[in-house]
Amino acid sequence: MNAEIVAVGSELLTPRRSDTNSLYLTGRLNELGVEVTTKTIVGDDRERLRDTVRLALSRAHIVILTGGLGPTEDDVTRDAVATALGRNQLFRQDLCDGIEARFRLRGRPMAEINRRQAYLIEGAEALPNPNGTAPGQWIEEQGRAVLLLPGPPNELQPMFEEHCLPRLERLLPKQAIRTRVLRVANMPESEVDQKIAPVYTRYTNPATTILAAAGDIQIHLRARSGSVAEATNLVEALAAEIEPLLGDRIYSRNGDPLEVVVGGRLRERGETLSVAESCTGGMLAERITSVAGSSDYFVGGFLVYGDRMKTALLGVPEALLREHTAVSKPAAEAMALGARERTGAAWAVSITGVAGPSGGTEAAPVGTVFIGVAGPDGCRVHHARHMGDRTRVRALATQTALDLLRRRLG
Amino acid sequence: MNAEIVAVGSELLTPRRSDTNSLYLTGRLNELGVEVTTKTIVGDDRERLRDTVRLALSRAHIVILTGGLGPTEDDVTRDAVATALGRNQLFRQDLCDGIEARFRLRGRPMAEINRRQAYLIEGAEALPNPNGTAPGQWIEEQGRAVLLLPGPPNELQPMFEEHCLPRLERLLPKQAIRTRVLRVANMPESEVDQKIAPVYTRYTNPATTILAAAGDIQIHLRARSGSVAEATNLVEALAAEIEPLLGDRIYSRNGDPLEVVVGGRLRERGETLSVAESCTGGMLAERITSVAGSSDYFVGGFLVYGDRMKTALLGVPEALLREHTAVSKPAAEAMALGARERTGAAWAVSITGVAGPSGGTEAAPVGTVFIGVAGPDGCRVHHARHMGDRTRVRALATQTALDLLRRRLG
Numbered sequence: 098m099n100a101e102i103v104a105v106g107s108e109l110l111t112p113r114r115s116d117t118n119s120l121y122l123t124g125r126l127n128e129l130g131v132e133v134t135t136k137t138i139v140g141d142d143r144e145r146l147r148d149t150v151r152l153a154l155s156r157a158h159i160v161i162l163t164g165g166l167g168p169t170e171d172d173v174t175r176d177a178v179a180t181a182l183g184r185n186q187l188f189r190q191d192l193c194d195g196i197e198a199r200f201r202l203r204g205r206p207m208a209e210i211n212r213r214q215a216y217l218i219e220g221a222e223a224l225p226n227p228n229g230t231a232p233g234q235w236i237e238e239q240g241r242a243v244l245l246l247p248g249p250p251n252e253l254q255p256m257f258e259e260h261c262l263p264r265l266e267r268l269l270p271k272q273a274i275r276t277r278v279l280r281v282a283n284m285p286e287s288e289v290d291q292k293i294a295p296v297y298t299r300y301t302n303p304a305t306t307i308l309a310a311a312g313d314i315q316i317h318l319r320a321r322s323g324s325v326a327e328a329t330n331l332v333e334a335l336a337a338e339i340e341p342l343l344g345d346r347i348y349s350r351n352g353d354p355l356e357v358v359v360g361g362r363l364r365e366r367g368e369t370l371s372v373a374e375s376c377t378g379g380m381l382a383e384r385i386t387s388v389a390g391s392s393d394y395f396v397g398g399f400l401v402y403g404d405r406m407k408t409a410l411l412g413v414p415e416a417l418l419r420e421h422t423a424v425s426k427p428a429a430e431a432m433a434l435g436a437r438e439r440t441g442a443a444w445a446v447s448i449t450g451v452a453g454p455s456g457g458t459e460a461a462p463v464g465t466v467f468i469g470v471a472g473p474d475g476c477r478v479h480h481a482r483h484m485g486d487r488t489r490v491r492a493l494a495t496q497t498a499l500d501l502l503r504r505r506l507g
Numbered sequence: 508m509n510a511e512i513v514a515v516g517s518e519l520l521t522p523r524r525s526d527t528n529s530l531y532l533t534g535r536l537n538e539l540g541v542e543v544t545t546k547t548i549v550g551d552d553r554e555r556l557r558d559t560v561r562l563a564l565s566r567a568h569i570v571i572l573t574g575g576l577g578p579t580e581d582d583v584t585r586d587a588v589a590t591a592l593g594r595n596q597l598f599r600q601d602l603c604d605g606i607e608a609r610f611r612l613r614g615r616p617m618a619e620i621n622r623r624q625a626y627l628i629e630g631a632e633a634l635p636n637p638n639g640t641a642p643g644q645w646i647e648e649q650g651r652a653v654l655l656l657p658g659p660p661n662e663l664q665p666m667f668e669e670h671c672l673p674r675l676e677r678l679l680p681k682q683a684i685r686t687r688v689l690r691v692a693n694m695p696e697s698e699v700d701q702k703i704a705p706v707y708t709r710y711t712n713p714a715t716t717i718l719a720a721a722g723d724i725q726i727h728l729r730a731r732s733g734s735v736a737e738a739t740n741l742v743e744a745l746a747a748e749i750e751p752l753l754g755d756r757i758y759s760r761n762g763d764p765l766e767v768v769v770g771g772r773l774r775e776r777g778e779t780l781s782v783a784e785s786c787t788g789g790m791l792a793e794r795i796t797s798v799a800g801s802s803d804y805f806v807g808g809f810l811v812y813g814d815r816m817k818t819a820l821l822g823v824p825e826a827l828l829r830e831h832t833a834v835s836k837p838a839a840e841a842m843a844l845g846a847r848e849r850t851g852a853a854w855a856v857s858i859t860g861v862a863g864p865s866g867g868t869e870a871a872p873v874g875t876v877f878i879g880v881a882g883p884d885g886c887r888v889h890h891a892r893h894m895g896d897r898t899r900v901r902a903l904a905t906q907t908a909l910d911l912l913r914r915r916l917g
Contacts, residue, residue, distance in 0.1 A: 378796025379789030386788025
């Protein structure tokens with residue numbers, strides 16, 4: 098079973114507004130085993146909305162419209178859906194009385210234009226709206242459902258919970274859904290796909306989706322079945338086939354981000370962490386401390402942006418910086434060891450590099466990053482060159498640093 | 508002129524993901540006088556995408572597709588658009604060579620499946636992508652334009668700025684547009700609006716838009732006219748009316764963010780800056796160093812997450828912490844002074860507080876933040892309580908810290 102969601106309103110087509118109703122609806126529909134296959138936002142335009150609804154009806158079991166149920170000329174949802182379905186609209190005195198009573202309760206007369214909200218598409222059931230004037234509408238046609246819901250979330254959500262969910266459950270075959278999210282650091286999407294596609298393409302259930310961000314790949318597995326046990330079996334069986342292909346490149350089996358995984362390992366080991374950041378300027382520590390409770394294992398560290406600070410705060414010898422420069426293996430090592438010693442933490446991670454856009458040299462072009470990880474068993478330094486702009490180089494450096502630490506923590 | 512935007516990717520149809528590219532594109536298109544009339548998100552499905560593109564082509568002058576240009580079977584945008592337009596796809600050896608060179612630069616072989624990204628729809632111009640493997644495509648048909656752009660924002664935005672804007676400007680009727688962006692820190696949106704609405708509501712040209720983020724309000728003024736001089740006059744006249752109403756709460760008159768404004772003032776004064784961060788854990792320094800060239804004035808600083816580090820790294824007396832706790836005016840002052848002395852920077856900013864969700868006390872509930880600014884003329888401490896979750900409390904603390912420093916820098 099699949100659904101399309103259509104949000105109506107020109108205000109949702111401005112540069113700063115997002116349609117958040119569809120996120121809520123997607124969550125609820127997914128829980129019922131219904132996949133959302135298309136979402137559309139249409140301005141207050143009868144013809145465009147009519148054509149969008151027609152296309153949605155041609156390919157979805159459930160079509161949900163949100164917004165555009167108000168009393169003004171701009172509110173085109175009722176008209177557009179009626180036209181798309183080829184149905185009339187009927188005035189309902191009982192709905193009009195309800196709207197009028199609502200106004201009276203607030204000590205105001207009902208404006209004449211509010212009568213528009215008392216029209217129902219032929220064959221529709223009215224859905225009560227205790228939090229606003231616009232009733233919702235539920236229409237069934239040939240096993241398909243069309244829902245008209247008000248735009249304000251505080252009206253839409255209670256209406257959906259109370260009046261739409263029970264109707265949808267009656268309409269839908271019983272289905273359980275189980276998901277698993279594997280995460281992999283610092284592998285290109287194409288390389289991950291090449292390794293695992295021969296496995297996952299053999300199955301349509303579980304369905305597999307691969308999502309890529311800077312230095313971070315998420316593999317979403319999603320199984321459906323009539324029983325929870327069977328859905329669980331399906332998803333776990335596929336995960337068991339995929340995991341050996343990626344081995345220890347997988348850092349998370351439940352969707353947790355890298356900073357949560359590393360924090361969890363440190364907490365288990367009862368060990369502490371410090372940092373010494375140059376080119377990332379606090380980005381690594383910011384990620385680590387974005388996790389609530391990170392004070393259990395993160396003690397602090399040093400921002401040594403200039404060379405002089407590397408010497409003054411971390412004791413990196415001036416001669417070392419003169420000979421090797423600050424973007425070098427010896428500098429990264431001295432920074433990590435200096436931070437570990439000065440904080441007394443079990444672990445220290447250092448990052449030094451050239452984030453760009455300027456500052457590159459022949460020996461250390463823009464994107465060059467050295468990462469030191471010092472721990473109870475000594476210090477190792479990793480060297481990489483990342484491509485992209487300043488933001489991306491810095492993000493990839495923090496991702497690499499966290500992944501190196503994860504591997505050392507075992 | 509109107510545009511439709513189609514985002515491609517099943518991952519954008521999950522309950523937690525939003526399509527942010529379309530917000531950026533809408534902003535840029537609006538500046539060109541192009542209205543966005545429909546936005547659609549379609550999963551990785553050839554037929555659905557083909558039908559959506561056909562509907563968009565039937566009613567929009569400009570159709571922009573984002574995402575789905577990757578190398579895997581899931582990446583259906585090229586195929587769907589070619590089918591919707593009834594055109595073939597042609598393999599381009601030069602594009603393939605470019606993709607291969609990109610892999611070589613990173614010391615990796617190109618996977619066979621990446622060859623897919625070297626196919627161009629017949630009649631399309633390839634748009635270079637310096638930040639990724641997928642080239643974009645620009646197609647003109649009967650005065651309409653179809654754009655295929657990569658999904659990652661760091662690839663899409665530079666490509667749009669450099670290669671799409673000039674082509675769109677050539678296609679569109681000539682119109683001069685002049686904008687001005689005023690920015691205000693730490694004022695509620697309603698308060699800003701109450702002050703300036705009596706002025707800006709008198710004009711439809713320039714149009715005024717107010718955008719609100721955590722602790723940051725942007726006021727966008729946008730004038731259109733047949734001549735550049737007239738558009739400039741219109742926008743400057745409105746700005747001159749608004750600015751006195753907000754006075755020194757305005758920190759930027761050209762849209763620059765606070766970290767750029769503060770950096771510019773430090774550079775003008777030839778002075779340096781250091782930080783000492785507790786609850787923000789590097790977020791303040793990360794913002795400061797996100798600006799290219801920030802090494803001119805930012806020297807570094809201290810992450811003193813635990814109390815012990817405040818004493819060990821900054822010399823905050825243990826007795827002071829025992830008596831007043833780490834979230835207190837004396838602690839913030841000692842941190843700022845300690846950082847200034849140890850780094851030798853002209854200025855030092857300290858932040859200590861309770862970001863939550865736990866750790867609050869009666870004296871310092873969650874959201875309490877003390878910010879110290881130490882400079883050549885002494886140290887002052889600011890106390891605030893911010894509402895919201897951990898991320899928001901931390902973001903508001905860095906925003907307040909930067910604005911306090913801006914005011915001290917005069």
